[in-house]
Amino acid sequence: MWFMCNHSSFLSVTTLYSHQPDGKMVTFLAAYVLLNFAPLLVLSVPPIWTQPEQVHLSYAGIPGSMVVTWTTFNKTDSMVEYGLQGGRLFEMSAKGDATIFVDSGEEKRKMFIHRVTLTGLKPAATYVYHCGSDEGWSDIFSFTALNSxxxxxxxxxxxxxxxxxxxxxxxxxxxxxxxxxxxxxxxxxxxxxxxxxxxxxxxxxxxxxxxxxxxxxxxxxxxxxxxxxxxxxxxxxxxxxxxxxxxxxxxxxxxxxxxxxxxxxxxxxxxxxxxxxxxxxxxxxxxxxxxxxxxxxxxxxxxxxxxxxxxxxxxxxxxxxxxxxxxxxxxxxxxxxxxxxxxxxxxxxxxxxxxxxxxxxxxxxxxxxxxxxxxxxxxxxxxxxxxxxxxxxxxxxxxxxxxxxxxxxxxxxxxxxxxxxxxxxxxxxxxxxxxxxxxxxxxxxxxxxxxxxxxxxxxxxxxxxx
CATH class of the missing domain: 3.60.21.10 (Metallo-dependent phosphatases)
Incomplete structure (x- = not known):
């Protein structure tokens, strides 16, 4: 079907390169075919989802702590970089873990739920943070550590x-x-x-x-x-x-x-x-x-x-x-x-x-x-x-x-x-x-x-x- 849809362009290319040696003509045609099929080939490759999303906080129940949770759809490291508001941006960092969650629907969609617990926070101090990894970072957010x-x-x-x-x-x-x-x-x-x-x-x-x-x-x-x-x-x-x-x-x-x-x-x-x-x-x-x-x-x-x-x-x-x-x-x-x-x-x-x-x-x-x-x-x-x-x-x-x-x-x-x-x-x-x-x-x-x-x-x- 592709050859039928592109018949005129194929003839013009054949005419244009008819004086070239056979080897070069074959090489060109192979490249041309691949180029036209490229969109179809790309569709078969799943996208890469390393960007953090669905960021939310929760209290860990321990004074001076906060849990940061987010989602990616490919596996990445789990990192939060943070610092006191008004101080040097991202001067502190904490690592956590990701767990795989496979939804039970027909598609069995898989996602990675990341959790990082920040500790040693100053009560009532405001922090600026982002989360993710070197494969993608979230927007910058802020929170105030709970007063103990x-x-x-x-x-x-x-x-x-x-x-x-x-x-x-x-x-x-x-x-x-x-x-x-x-x-x-x-x-x-x-x-x-x-x-x-x-x-x-x-x-x-x-x-x-x-x-x-x-x-x-x-x-x-x-x-x-x-x-x-x-x-x-x-x-x-x-x-x-x-x-x-x-x-x-x-x-x-x-x-x-x-x-x-x-x-x-x-x-x-x-x-x-x-x-x-x-x-x-x-x-x-x-x-x-x-x-x-x-x-x-x-x-x-x-x-x-x-x-x-x-x-x-x-x-x-x-x-x-x-x-x-x-x-x-x-x-x-x-x-x-x-x-x-x-x-x-x-x-x-x-x-x-x-x-x-x-x-x-x-x-x-x-x-x-x-x-x-x-x-x-x-x-x-x-x-x-x-x-x-x-x-x-x-x-x-x-x-x-x-x-x-x-x-x-x-x-x-x-x-x-x-x-x-x-x-x-x-x-x-x-x-x-x-x-x-x-x-x-x-x-x-x-x-x-x-x-x-x-x-x-x-x-x-x-x-x-x-």
């Missing part, structure tokens, strides 16, 4: 259910992060919608989208139901949380808070191991016992949890806690052995604040335990509350849009909004936490705000009269 002081007042953005399609809150979060408004981001499950789709290309694109947030502040996560495909493999491989549980559950300290991230999904995907319910429960119990030792609770009196599916909610989507008593809250009696829920455990160890997502709405609850309201007082419900405070923030934006509310919520529902948006939190000191909800639909307006005030923490605070 107990009196530090960290500022958080928190949300769940942010998708690759219709990520309505993303642009505002990107700008606010780069303005330095946050010390940490908490993403409370459900990423990309969904990371495994299109042979994990949706996961790649989502991680590129959040790079403009996550490359500047620690991006701390927990798994949601949309990560479940292939046994949560995209979630477990792409993120780098503290501990040795592939980011499924872990805890860390910041300022006057002890923060616990856990998986609500162990109650729902029993095909991946029923034992995970009990492993996580026992880990949570041990972690809460340690956090409640008098010397530890004195330093970090606030205990905050984050998990994807809420114990309570009032959405009208016939899902989870609108259909039955939440398995996360009360456990599962339909399996053997029966699996314990988490509400009693969290109450027993004095968990102060519980952060959730999954419902594509925002809802603030009155202090609640056992389906009943336990306000601090009628006039000041969040001052010395007699039960944990729950916040649901799952309206950051995804292809499933927002949910509708049940028109007749239970008495524990204090404030509700179906606006797209996200939450902010500041752990101000040992007695005060400030929370507010931002509406992206209303151009960044704060539509709800609350102070949670506790003069005493721990189980005894539920029983104490002030």
């Amino acid at each position: 002081s107990f009196s530090f007042s960290p500022r958080f953005a928190l949300y769940g259910d942010l998708g690759n399609e219709n990520p309505q809150s993303l642009a505002r979060l990107q700008k606010e992060t780069q303005l330095g408004m946050y010390d940490v981001i908490l993403h409370i499950g459900d990423f990309a919608y969904d990371m495994h789709e299109d042979n994990a290309r949706i996961g790649d694109e989502f991680m590129r989208q959040i790079q403009s947030i996550a490359a500047y502040v620690p991006y701390m996560t927990c798994p949601g139901n949309h990560e479940a495909t292939y046994n949560f493999s995209n979630y477990r491989n792409r993120f780098s949380m503290p501990g040795q549980t592939e980011s499924l559950w872990y805890s860390w300290n910041l300022g006057s808070a002890h923060i616990i991230s856990f998986s609500t999904e162990v109650y729902f995907y029993l095909e991946y191991g029923m034992d995970l319910i009990f492993k996580q429960y026992n880990w949570l119990k041990d972690d809460l016992e340690e956090a409640n030792k008098p010397e530890n609770r004195a330093k970090r009196p606030w205990i905050i949890t984050m998990g994807h599916r809420p114990m309570y909610c009032s959405d009208d989507d016939q899902d989870d806690c609108t259909k039955y008593d939440s398995w996360v809250r009360v456990g599962r009696t339909d399996i053997k052995p029966p699996a314990p829920g988490l509400e009693d455990l969290f109450y027993q160890y004095g968990v102060d604040l519980e952060l959730w997502a999954h419902e594509h709405t925002y809802e603030r609850l009155w202090p609640v335990y056992g389906d009943k309201v336990y306000n601090g007082s009628k006039e000041q419900p969040y001052v010395n509350p007699k039960a944990p405070v729950h916040i649901i923030t799952g309206s950051a934006g995804c292809r499933e849009r927002t949910d509708r509310f049940n028109p007749n919520p239970k008495e524990w529902s204090a404030f509700r909004s179906t606006d797209y948006g996200y939450s902010r939190m500041q752990v101000v000191n040992a007695t005060h936490i400030y929370l507010e909800q931002v509406s992206d639909d209303q151009y960044g307006k704060v539509i709800d705000s609350t102070w949670v005030v506790k003069e005493k923490h721990g189980f005894s605070s539920w029983l104490t009269s002030f």
Whole structure:
């Protein structure tokens, strides 16, 4: 076919070189054929992907540390070059490792996930960095090392259910992060919608989208139901949380808070191991016992949890806690052995604040335990509350849009909004936490705000009269 399509040019070349010796004519024709076939030959050679992408930070859980994670599609070295802002650029360097992640989709796409842990960072100092290798470097980013002081007042953005399609809150979060408004981001499950789709290309694109947030502040996560495909493999491989549980559950300290991230999904995907319910429960119990030792609770009196599916909610989507008593809250009696829920455990160890997502709405609850309201007082419900405070923030934006509310919520529902948006939190000191909800639909307006005030923490605070 090539000779037919190029017949005229072939004749002109033959005529032009008809006076040349046969050997030269053959050589020229061979070169000419190769030249015309070159585009087809190039298409059969896979591209070289050594350029870092999907750069994101996470806190290693050790003061003075930060983990830098990124992706390449060919094997390269794993290096971070960094230096103090205002100092000599890239005067320090750290090496790490890359692990191969093979997606379980039809194409079995392979990627290299690089992790480098920076240590010995000066608290509250700002660093400039890039990551990669001599085969390709990322853009230059910066971050502020976390302050290790107990009196530090960290500022958080928190949300769940942010998708690759219709990520309505993303642009505002990107700008606010780069303005330095946050010390940490908490993403409370459900990423990309969904990371495994299109042979994990949706996961790649989502991680590129959040790079403009996550490359500047620690991006701390927990798994949601949309990560479940292939046994949560995209979630477990792409993120780098503290501990040795592939980011499924872990805890860390910041300022006057002890923060616990856990998986609500162990109650729902029993095909991946029923034992995970009990492993996580026992880990949570041990972690809460340690956090409640008098010397530890004195330093970090606030205990905050984050998990994807809420114990309570009032959405009208016939899902989870609108259909039955939440398995996360009360456990599962339909399996053997029966699996314990988490509400009693969290109450027993004095968990102060519980952060959730999954419902594509925002809802603030009155202090609640056992389906009943336990306000601090009628006039000041969040001052010395007699039960944990729950916040649901799952309206950051995804292809499933927002949910509708049940028109007749239970008495524990204090404030509700179906606006797209996200939450902010500041752990101000040992007695005060400030929370507010931002509406992206209303151009960044704060539509709800609350102070949670506790003069005493721990189980005894539920029983104490002030």
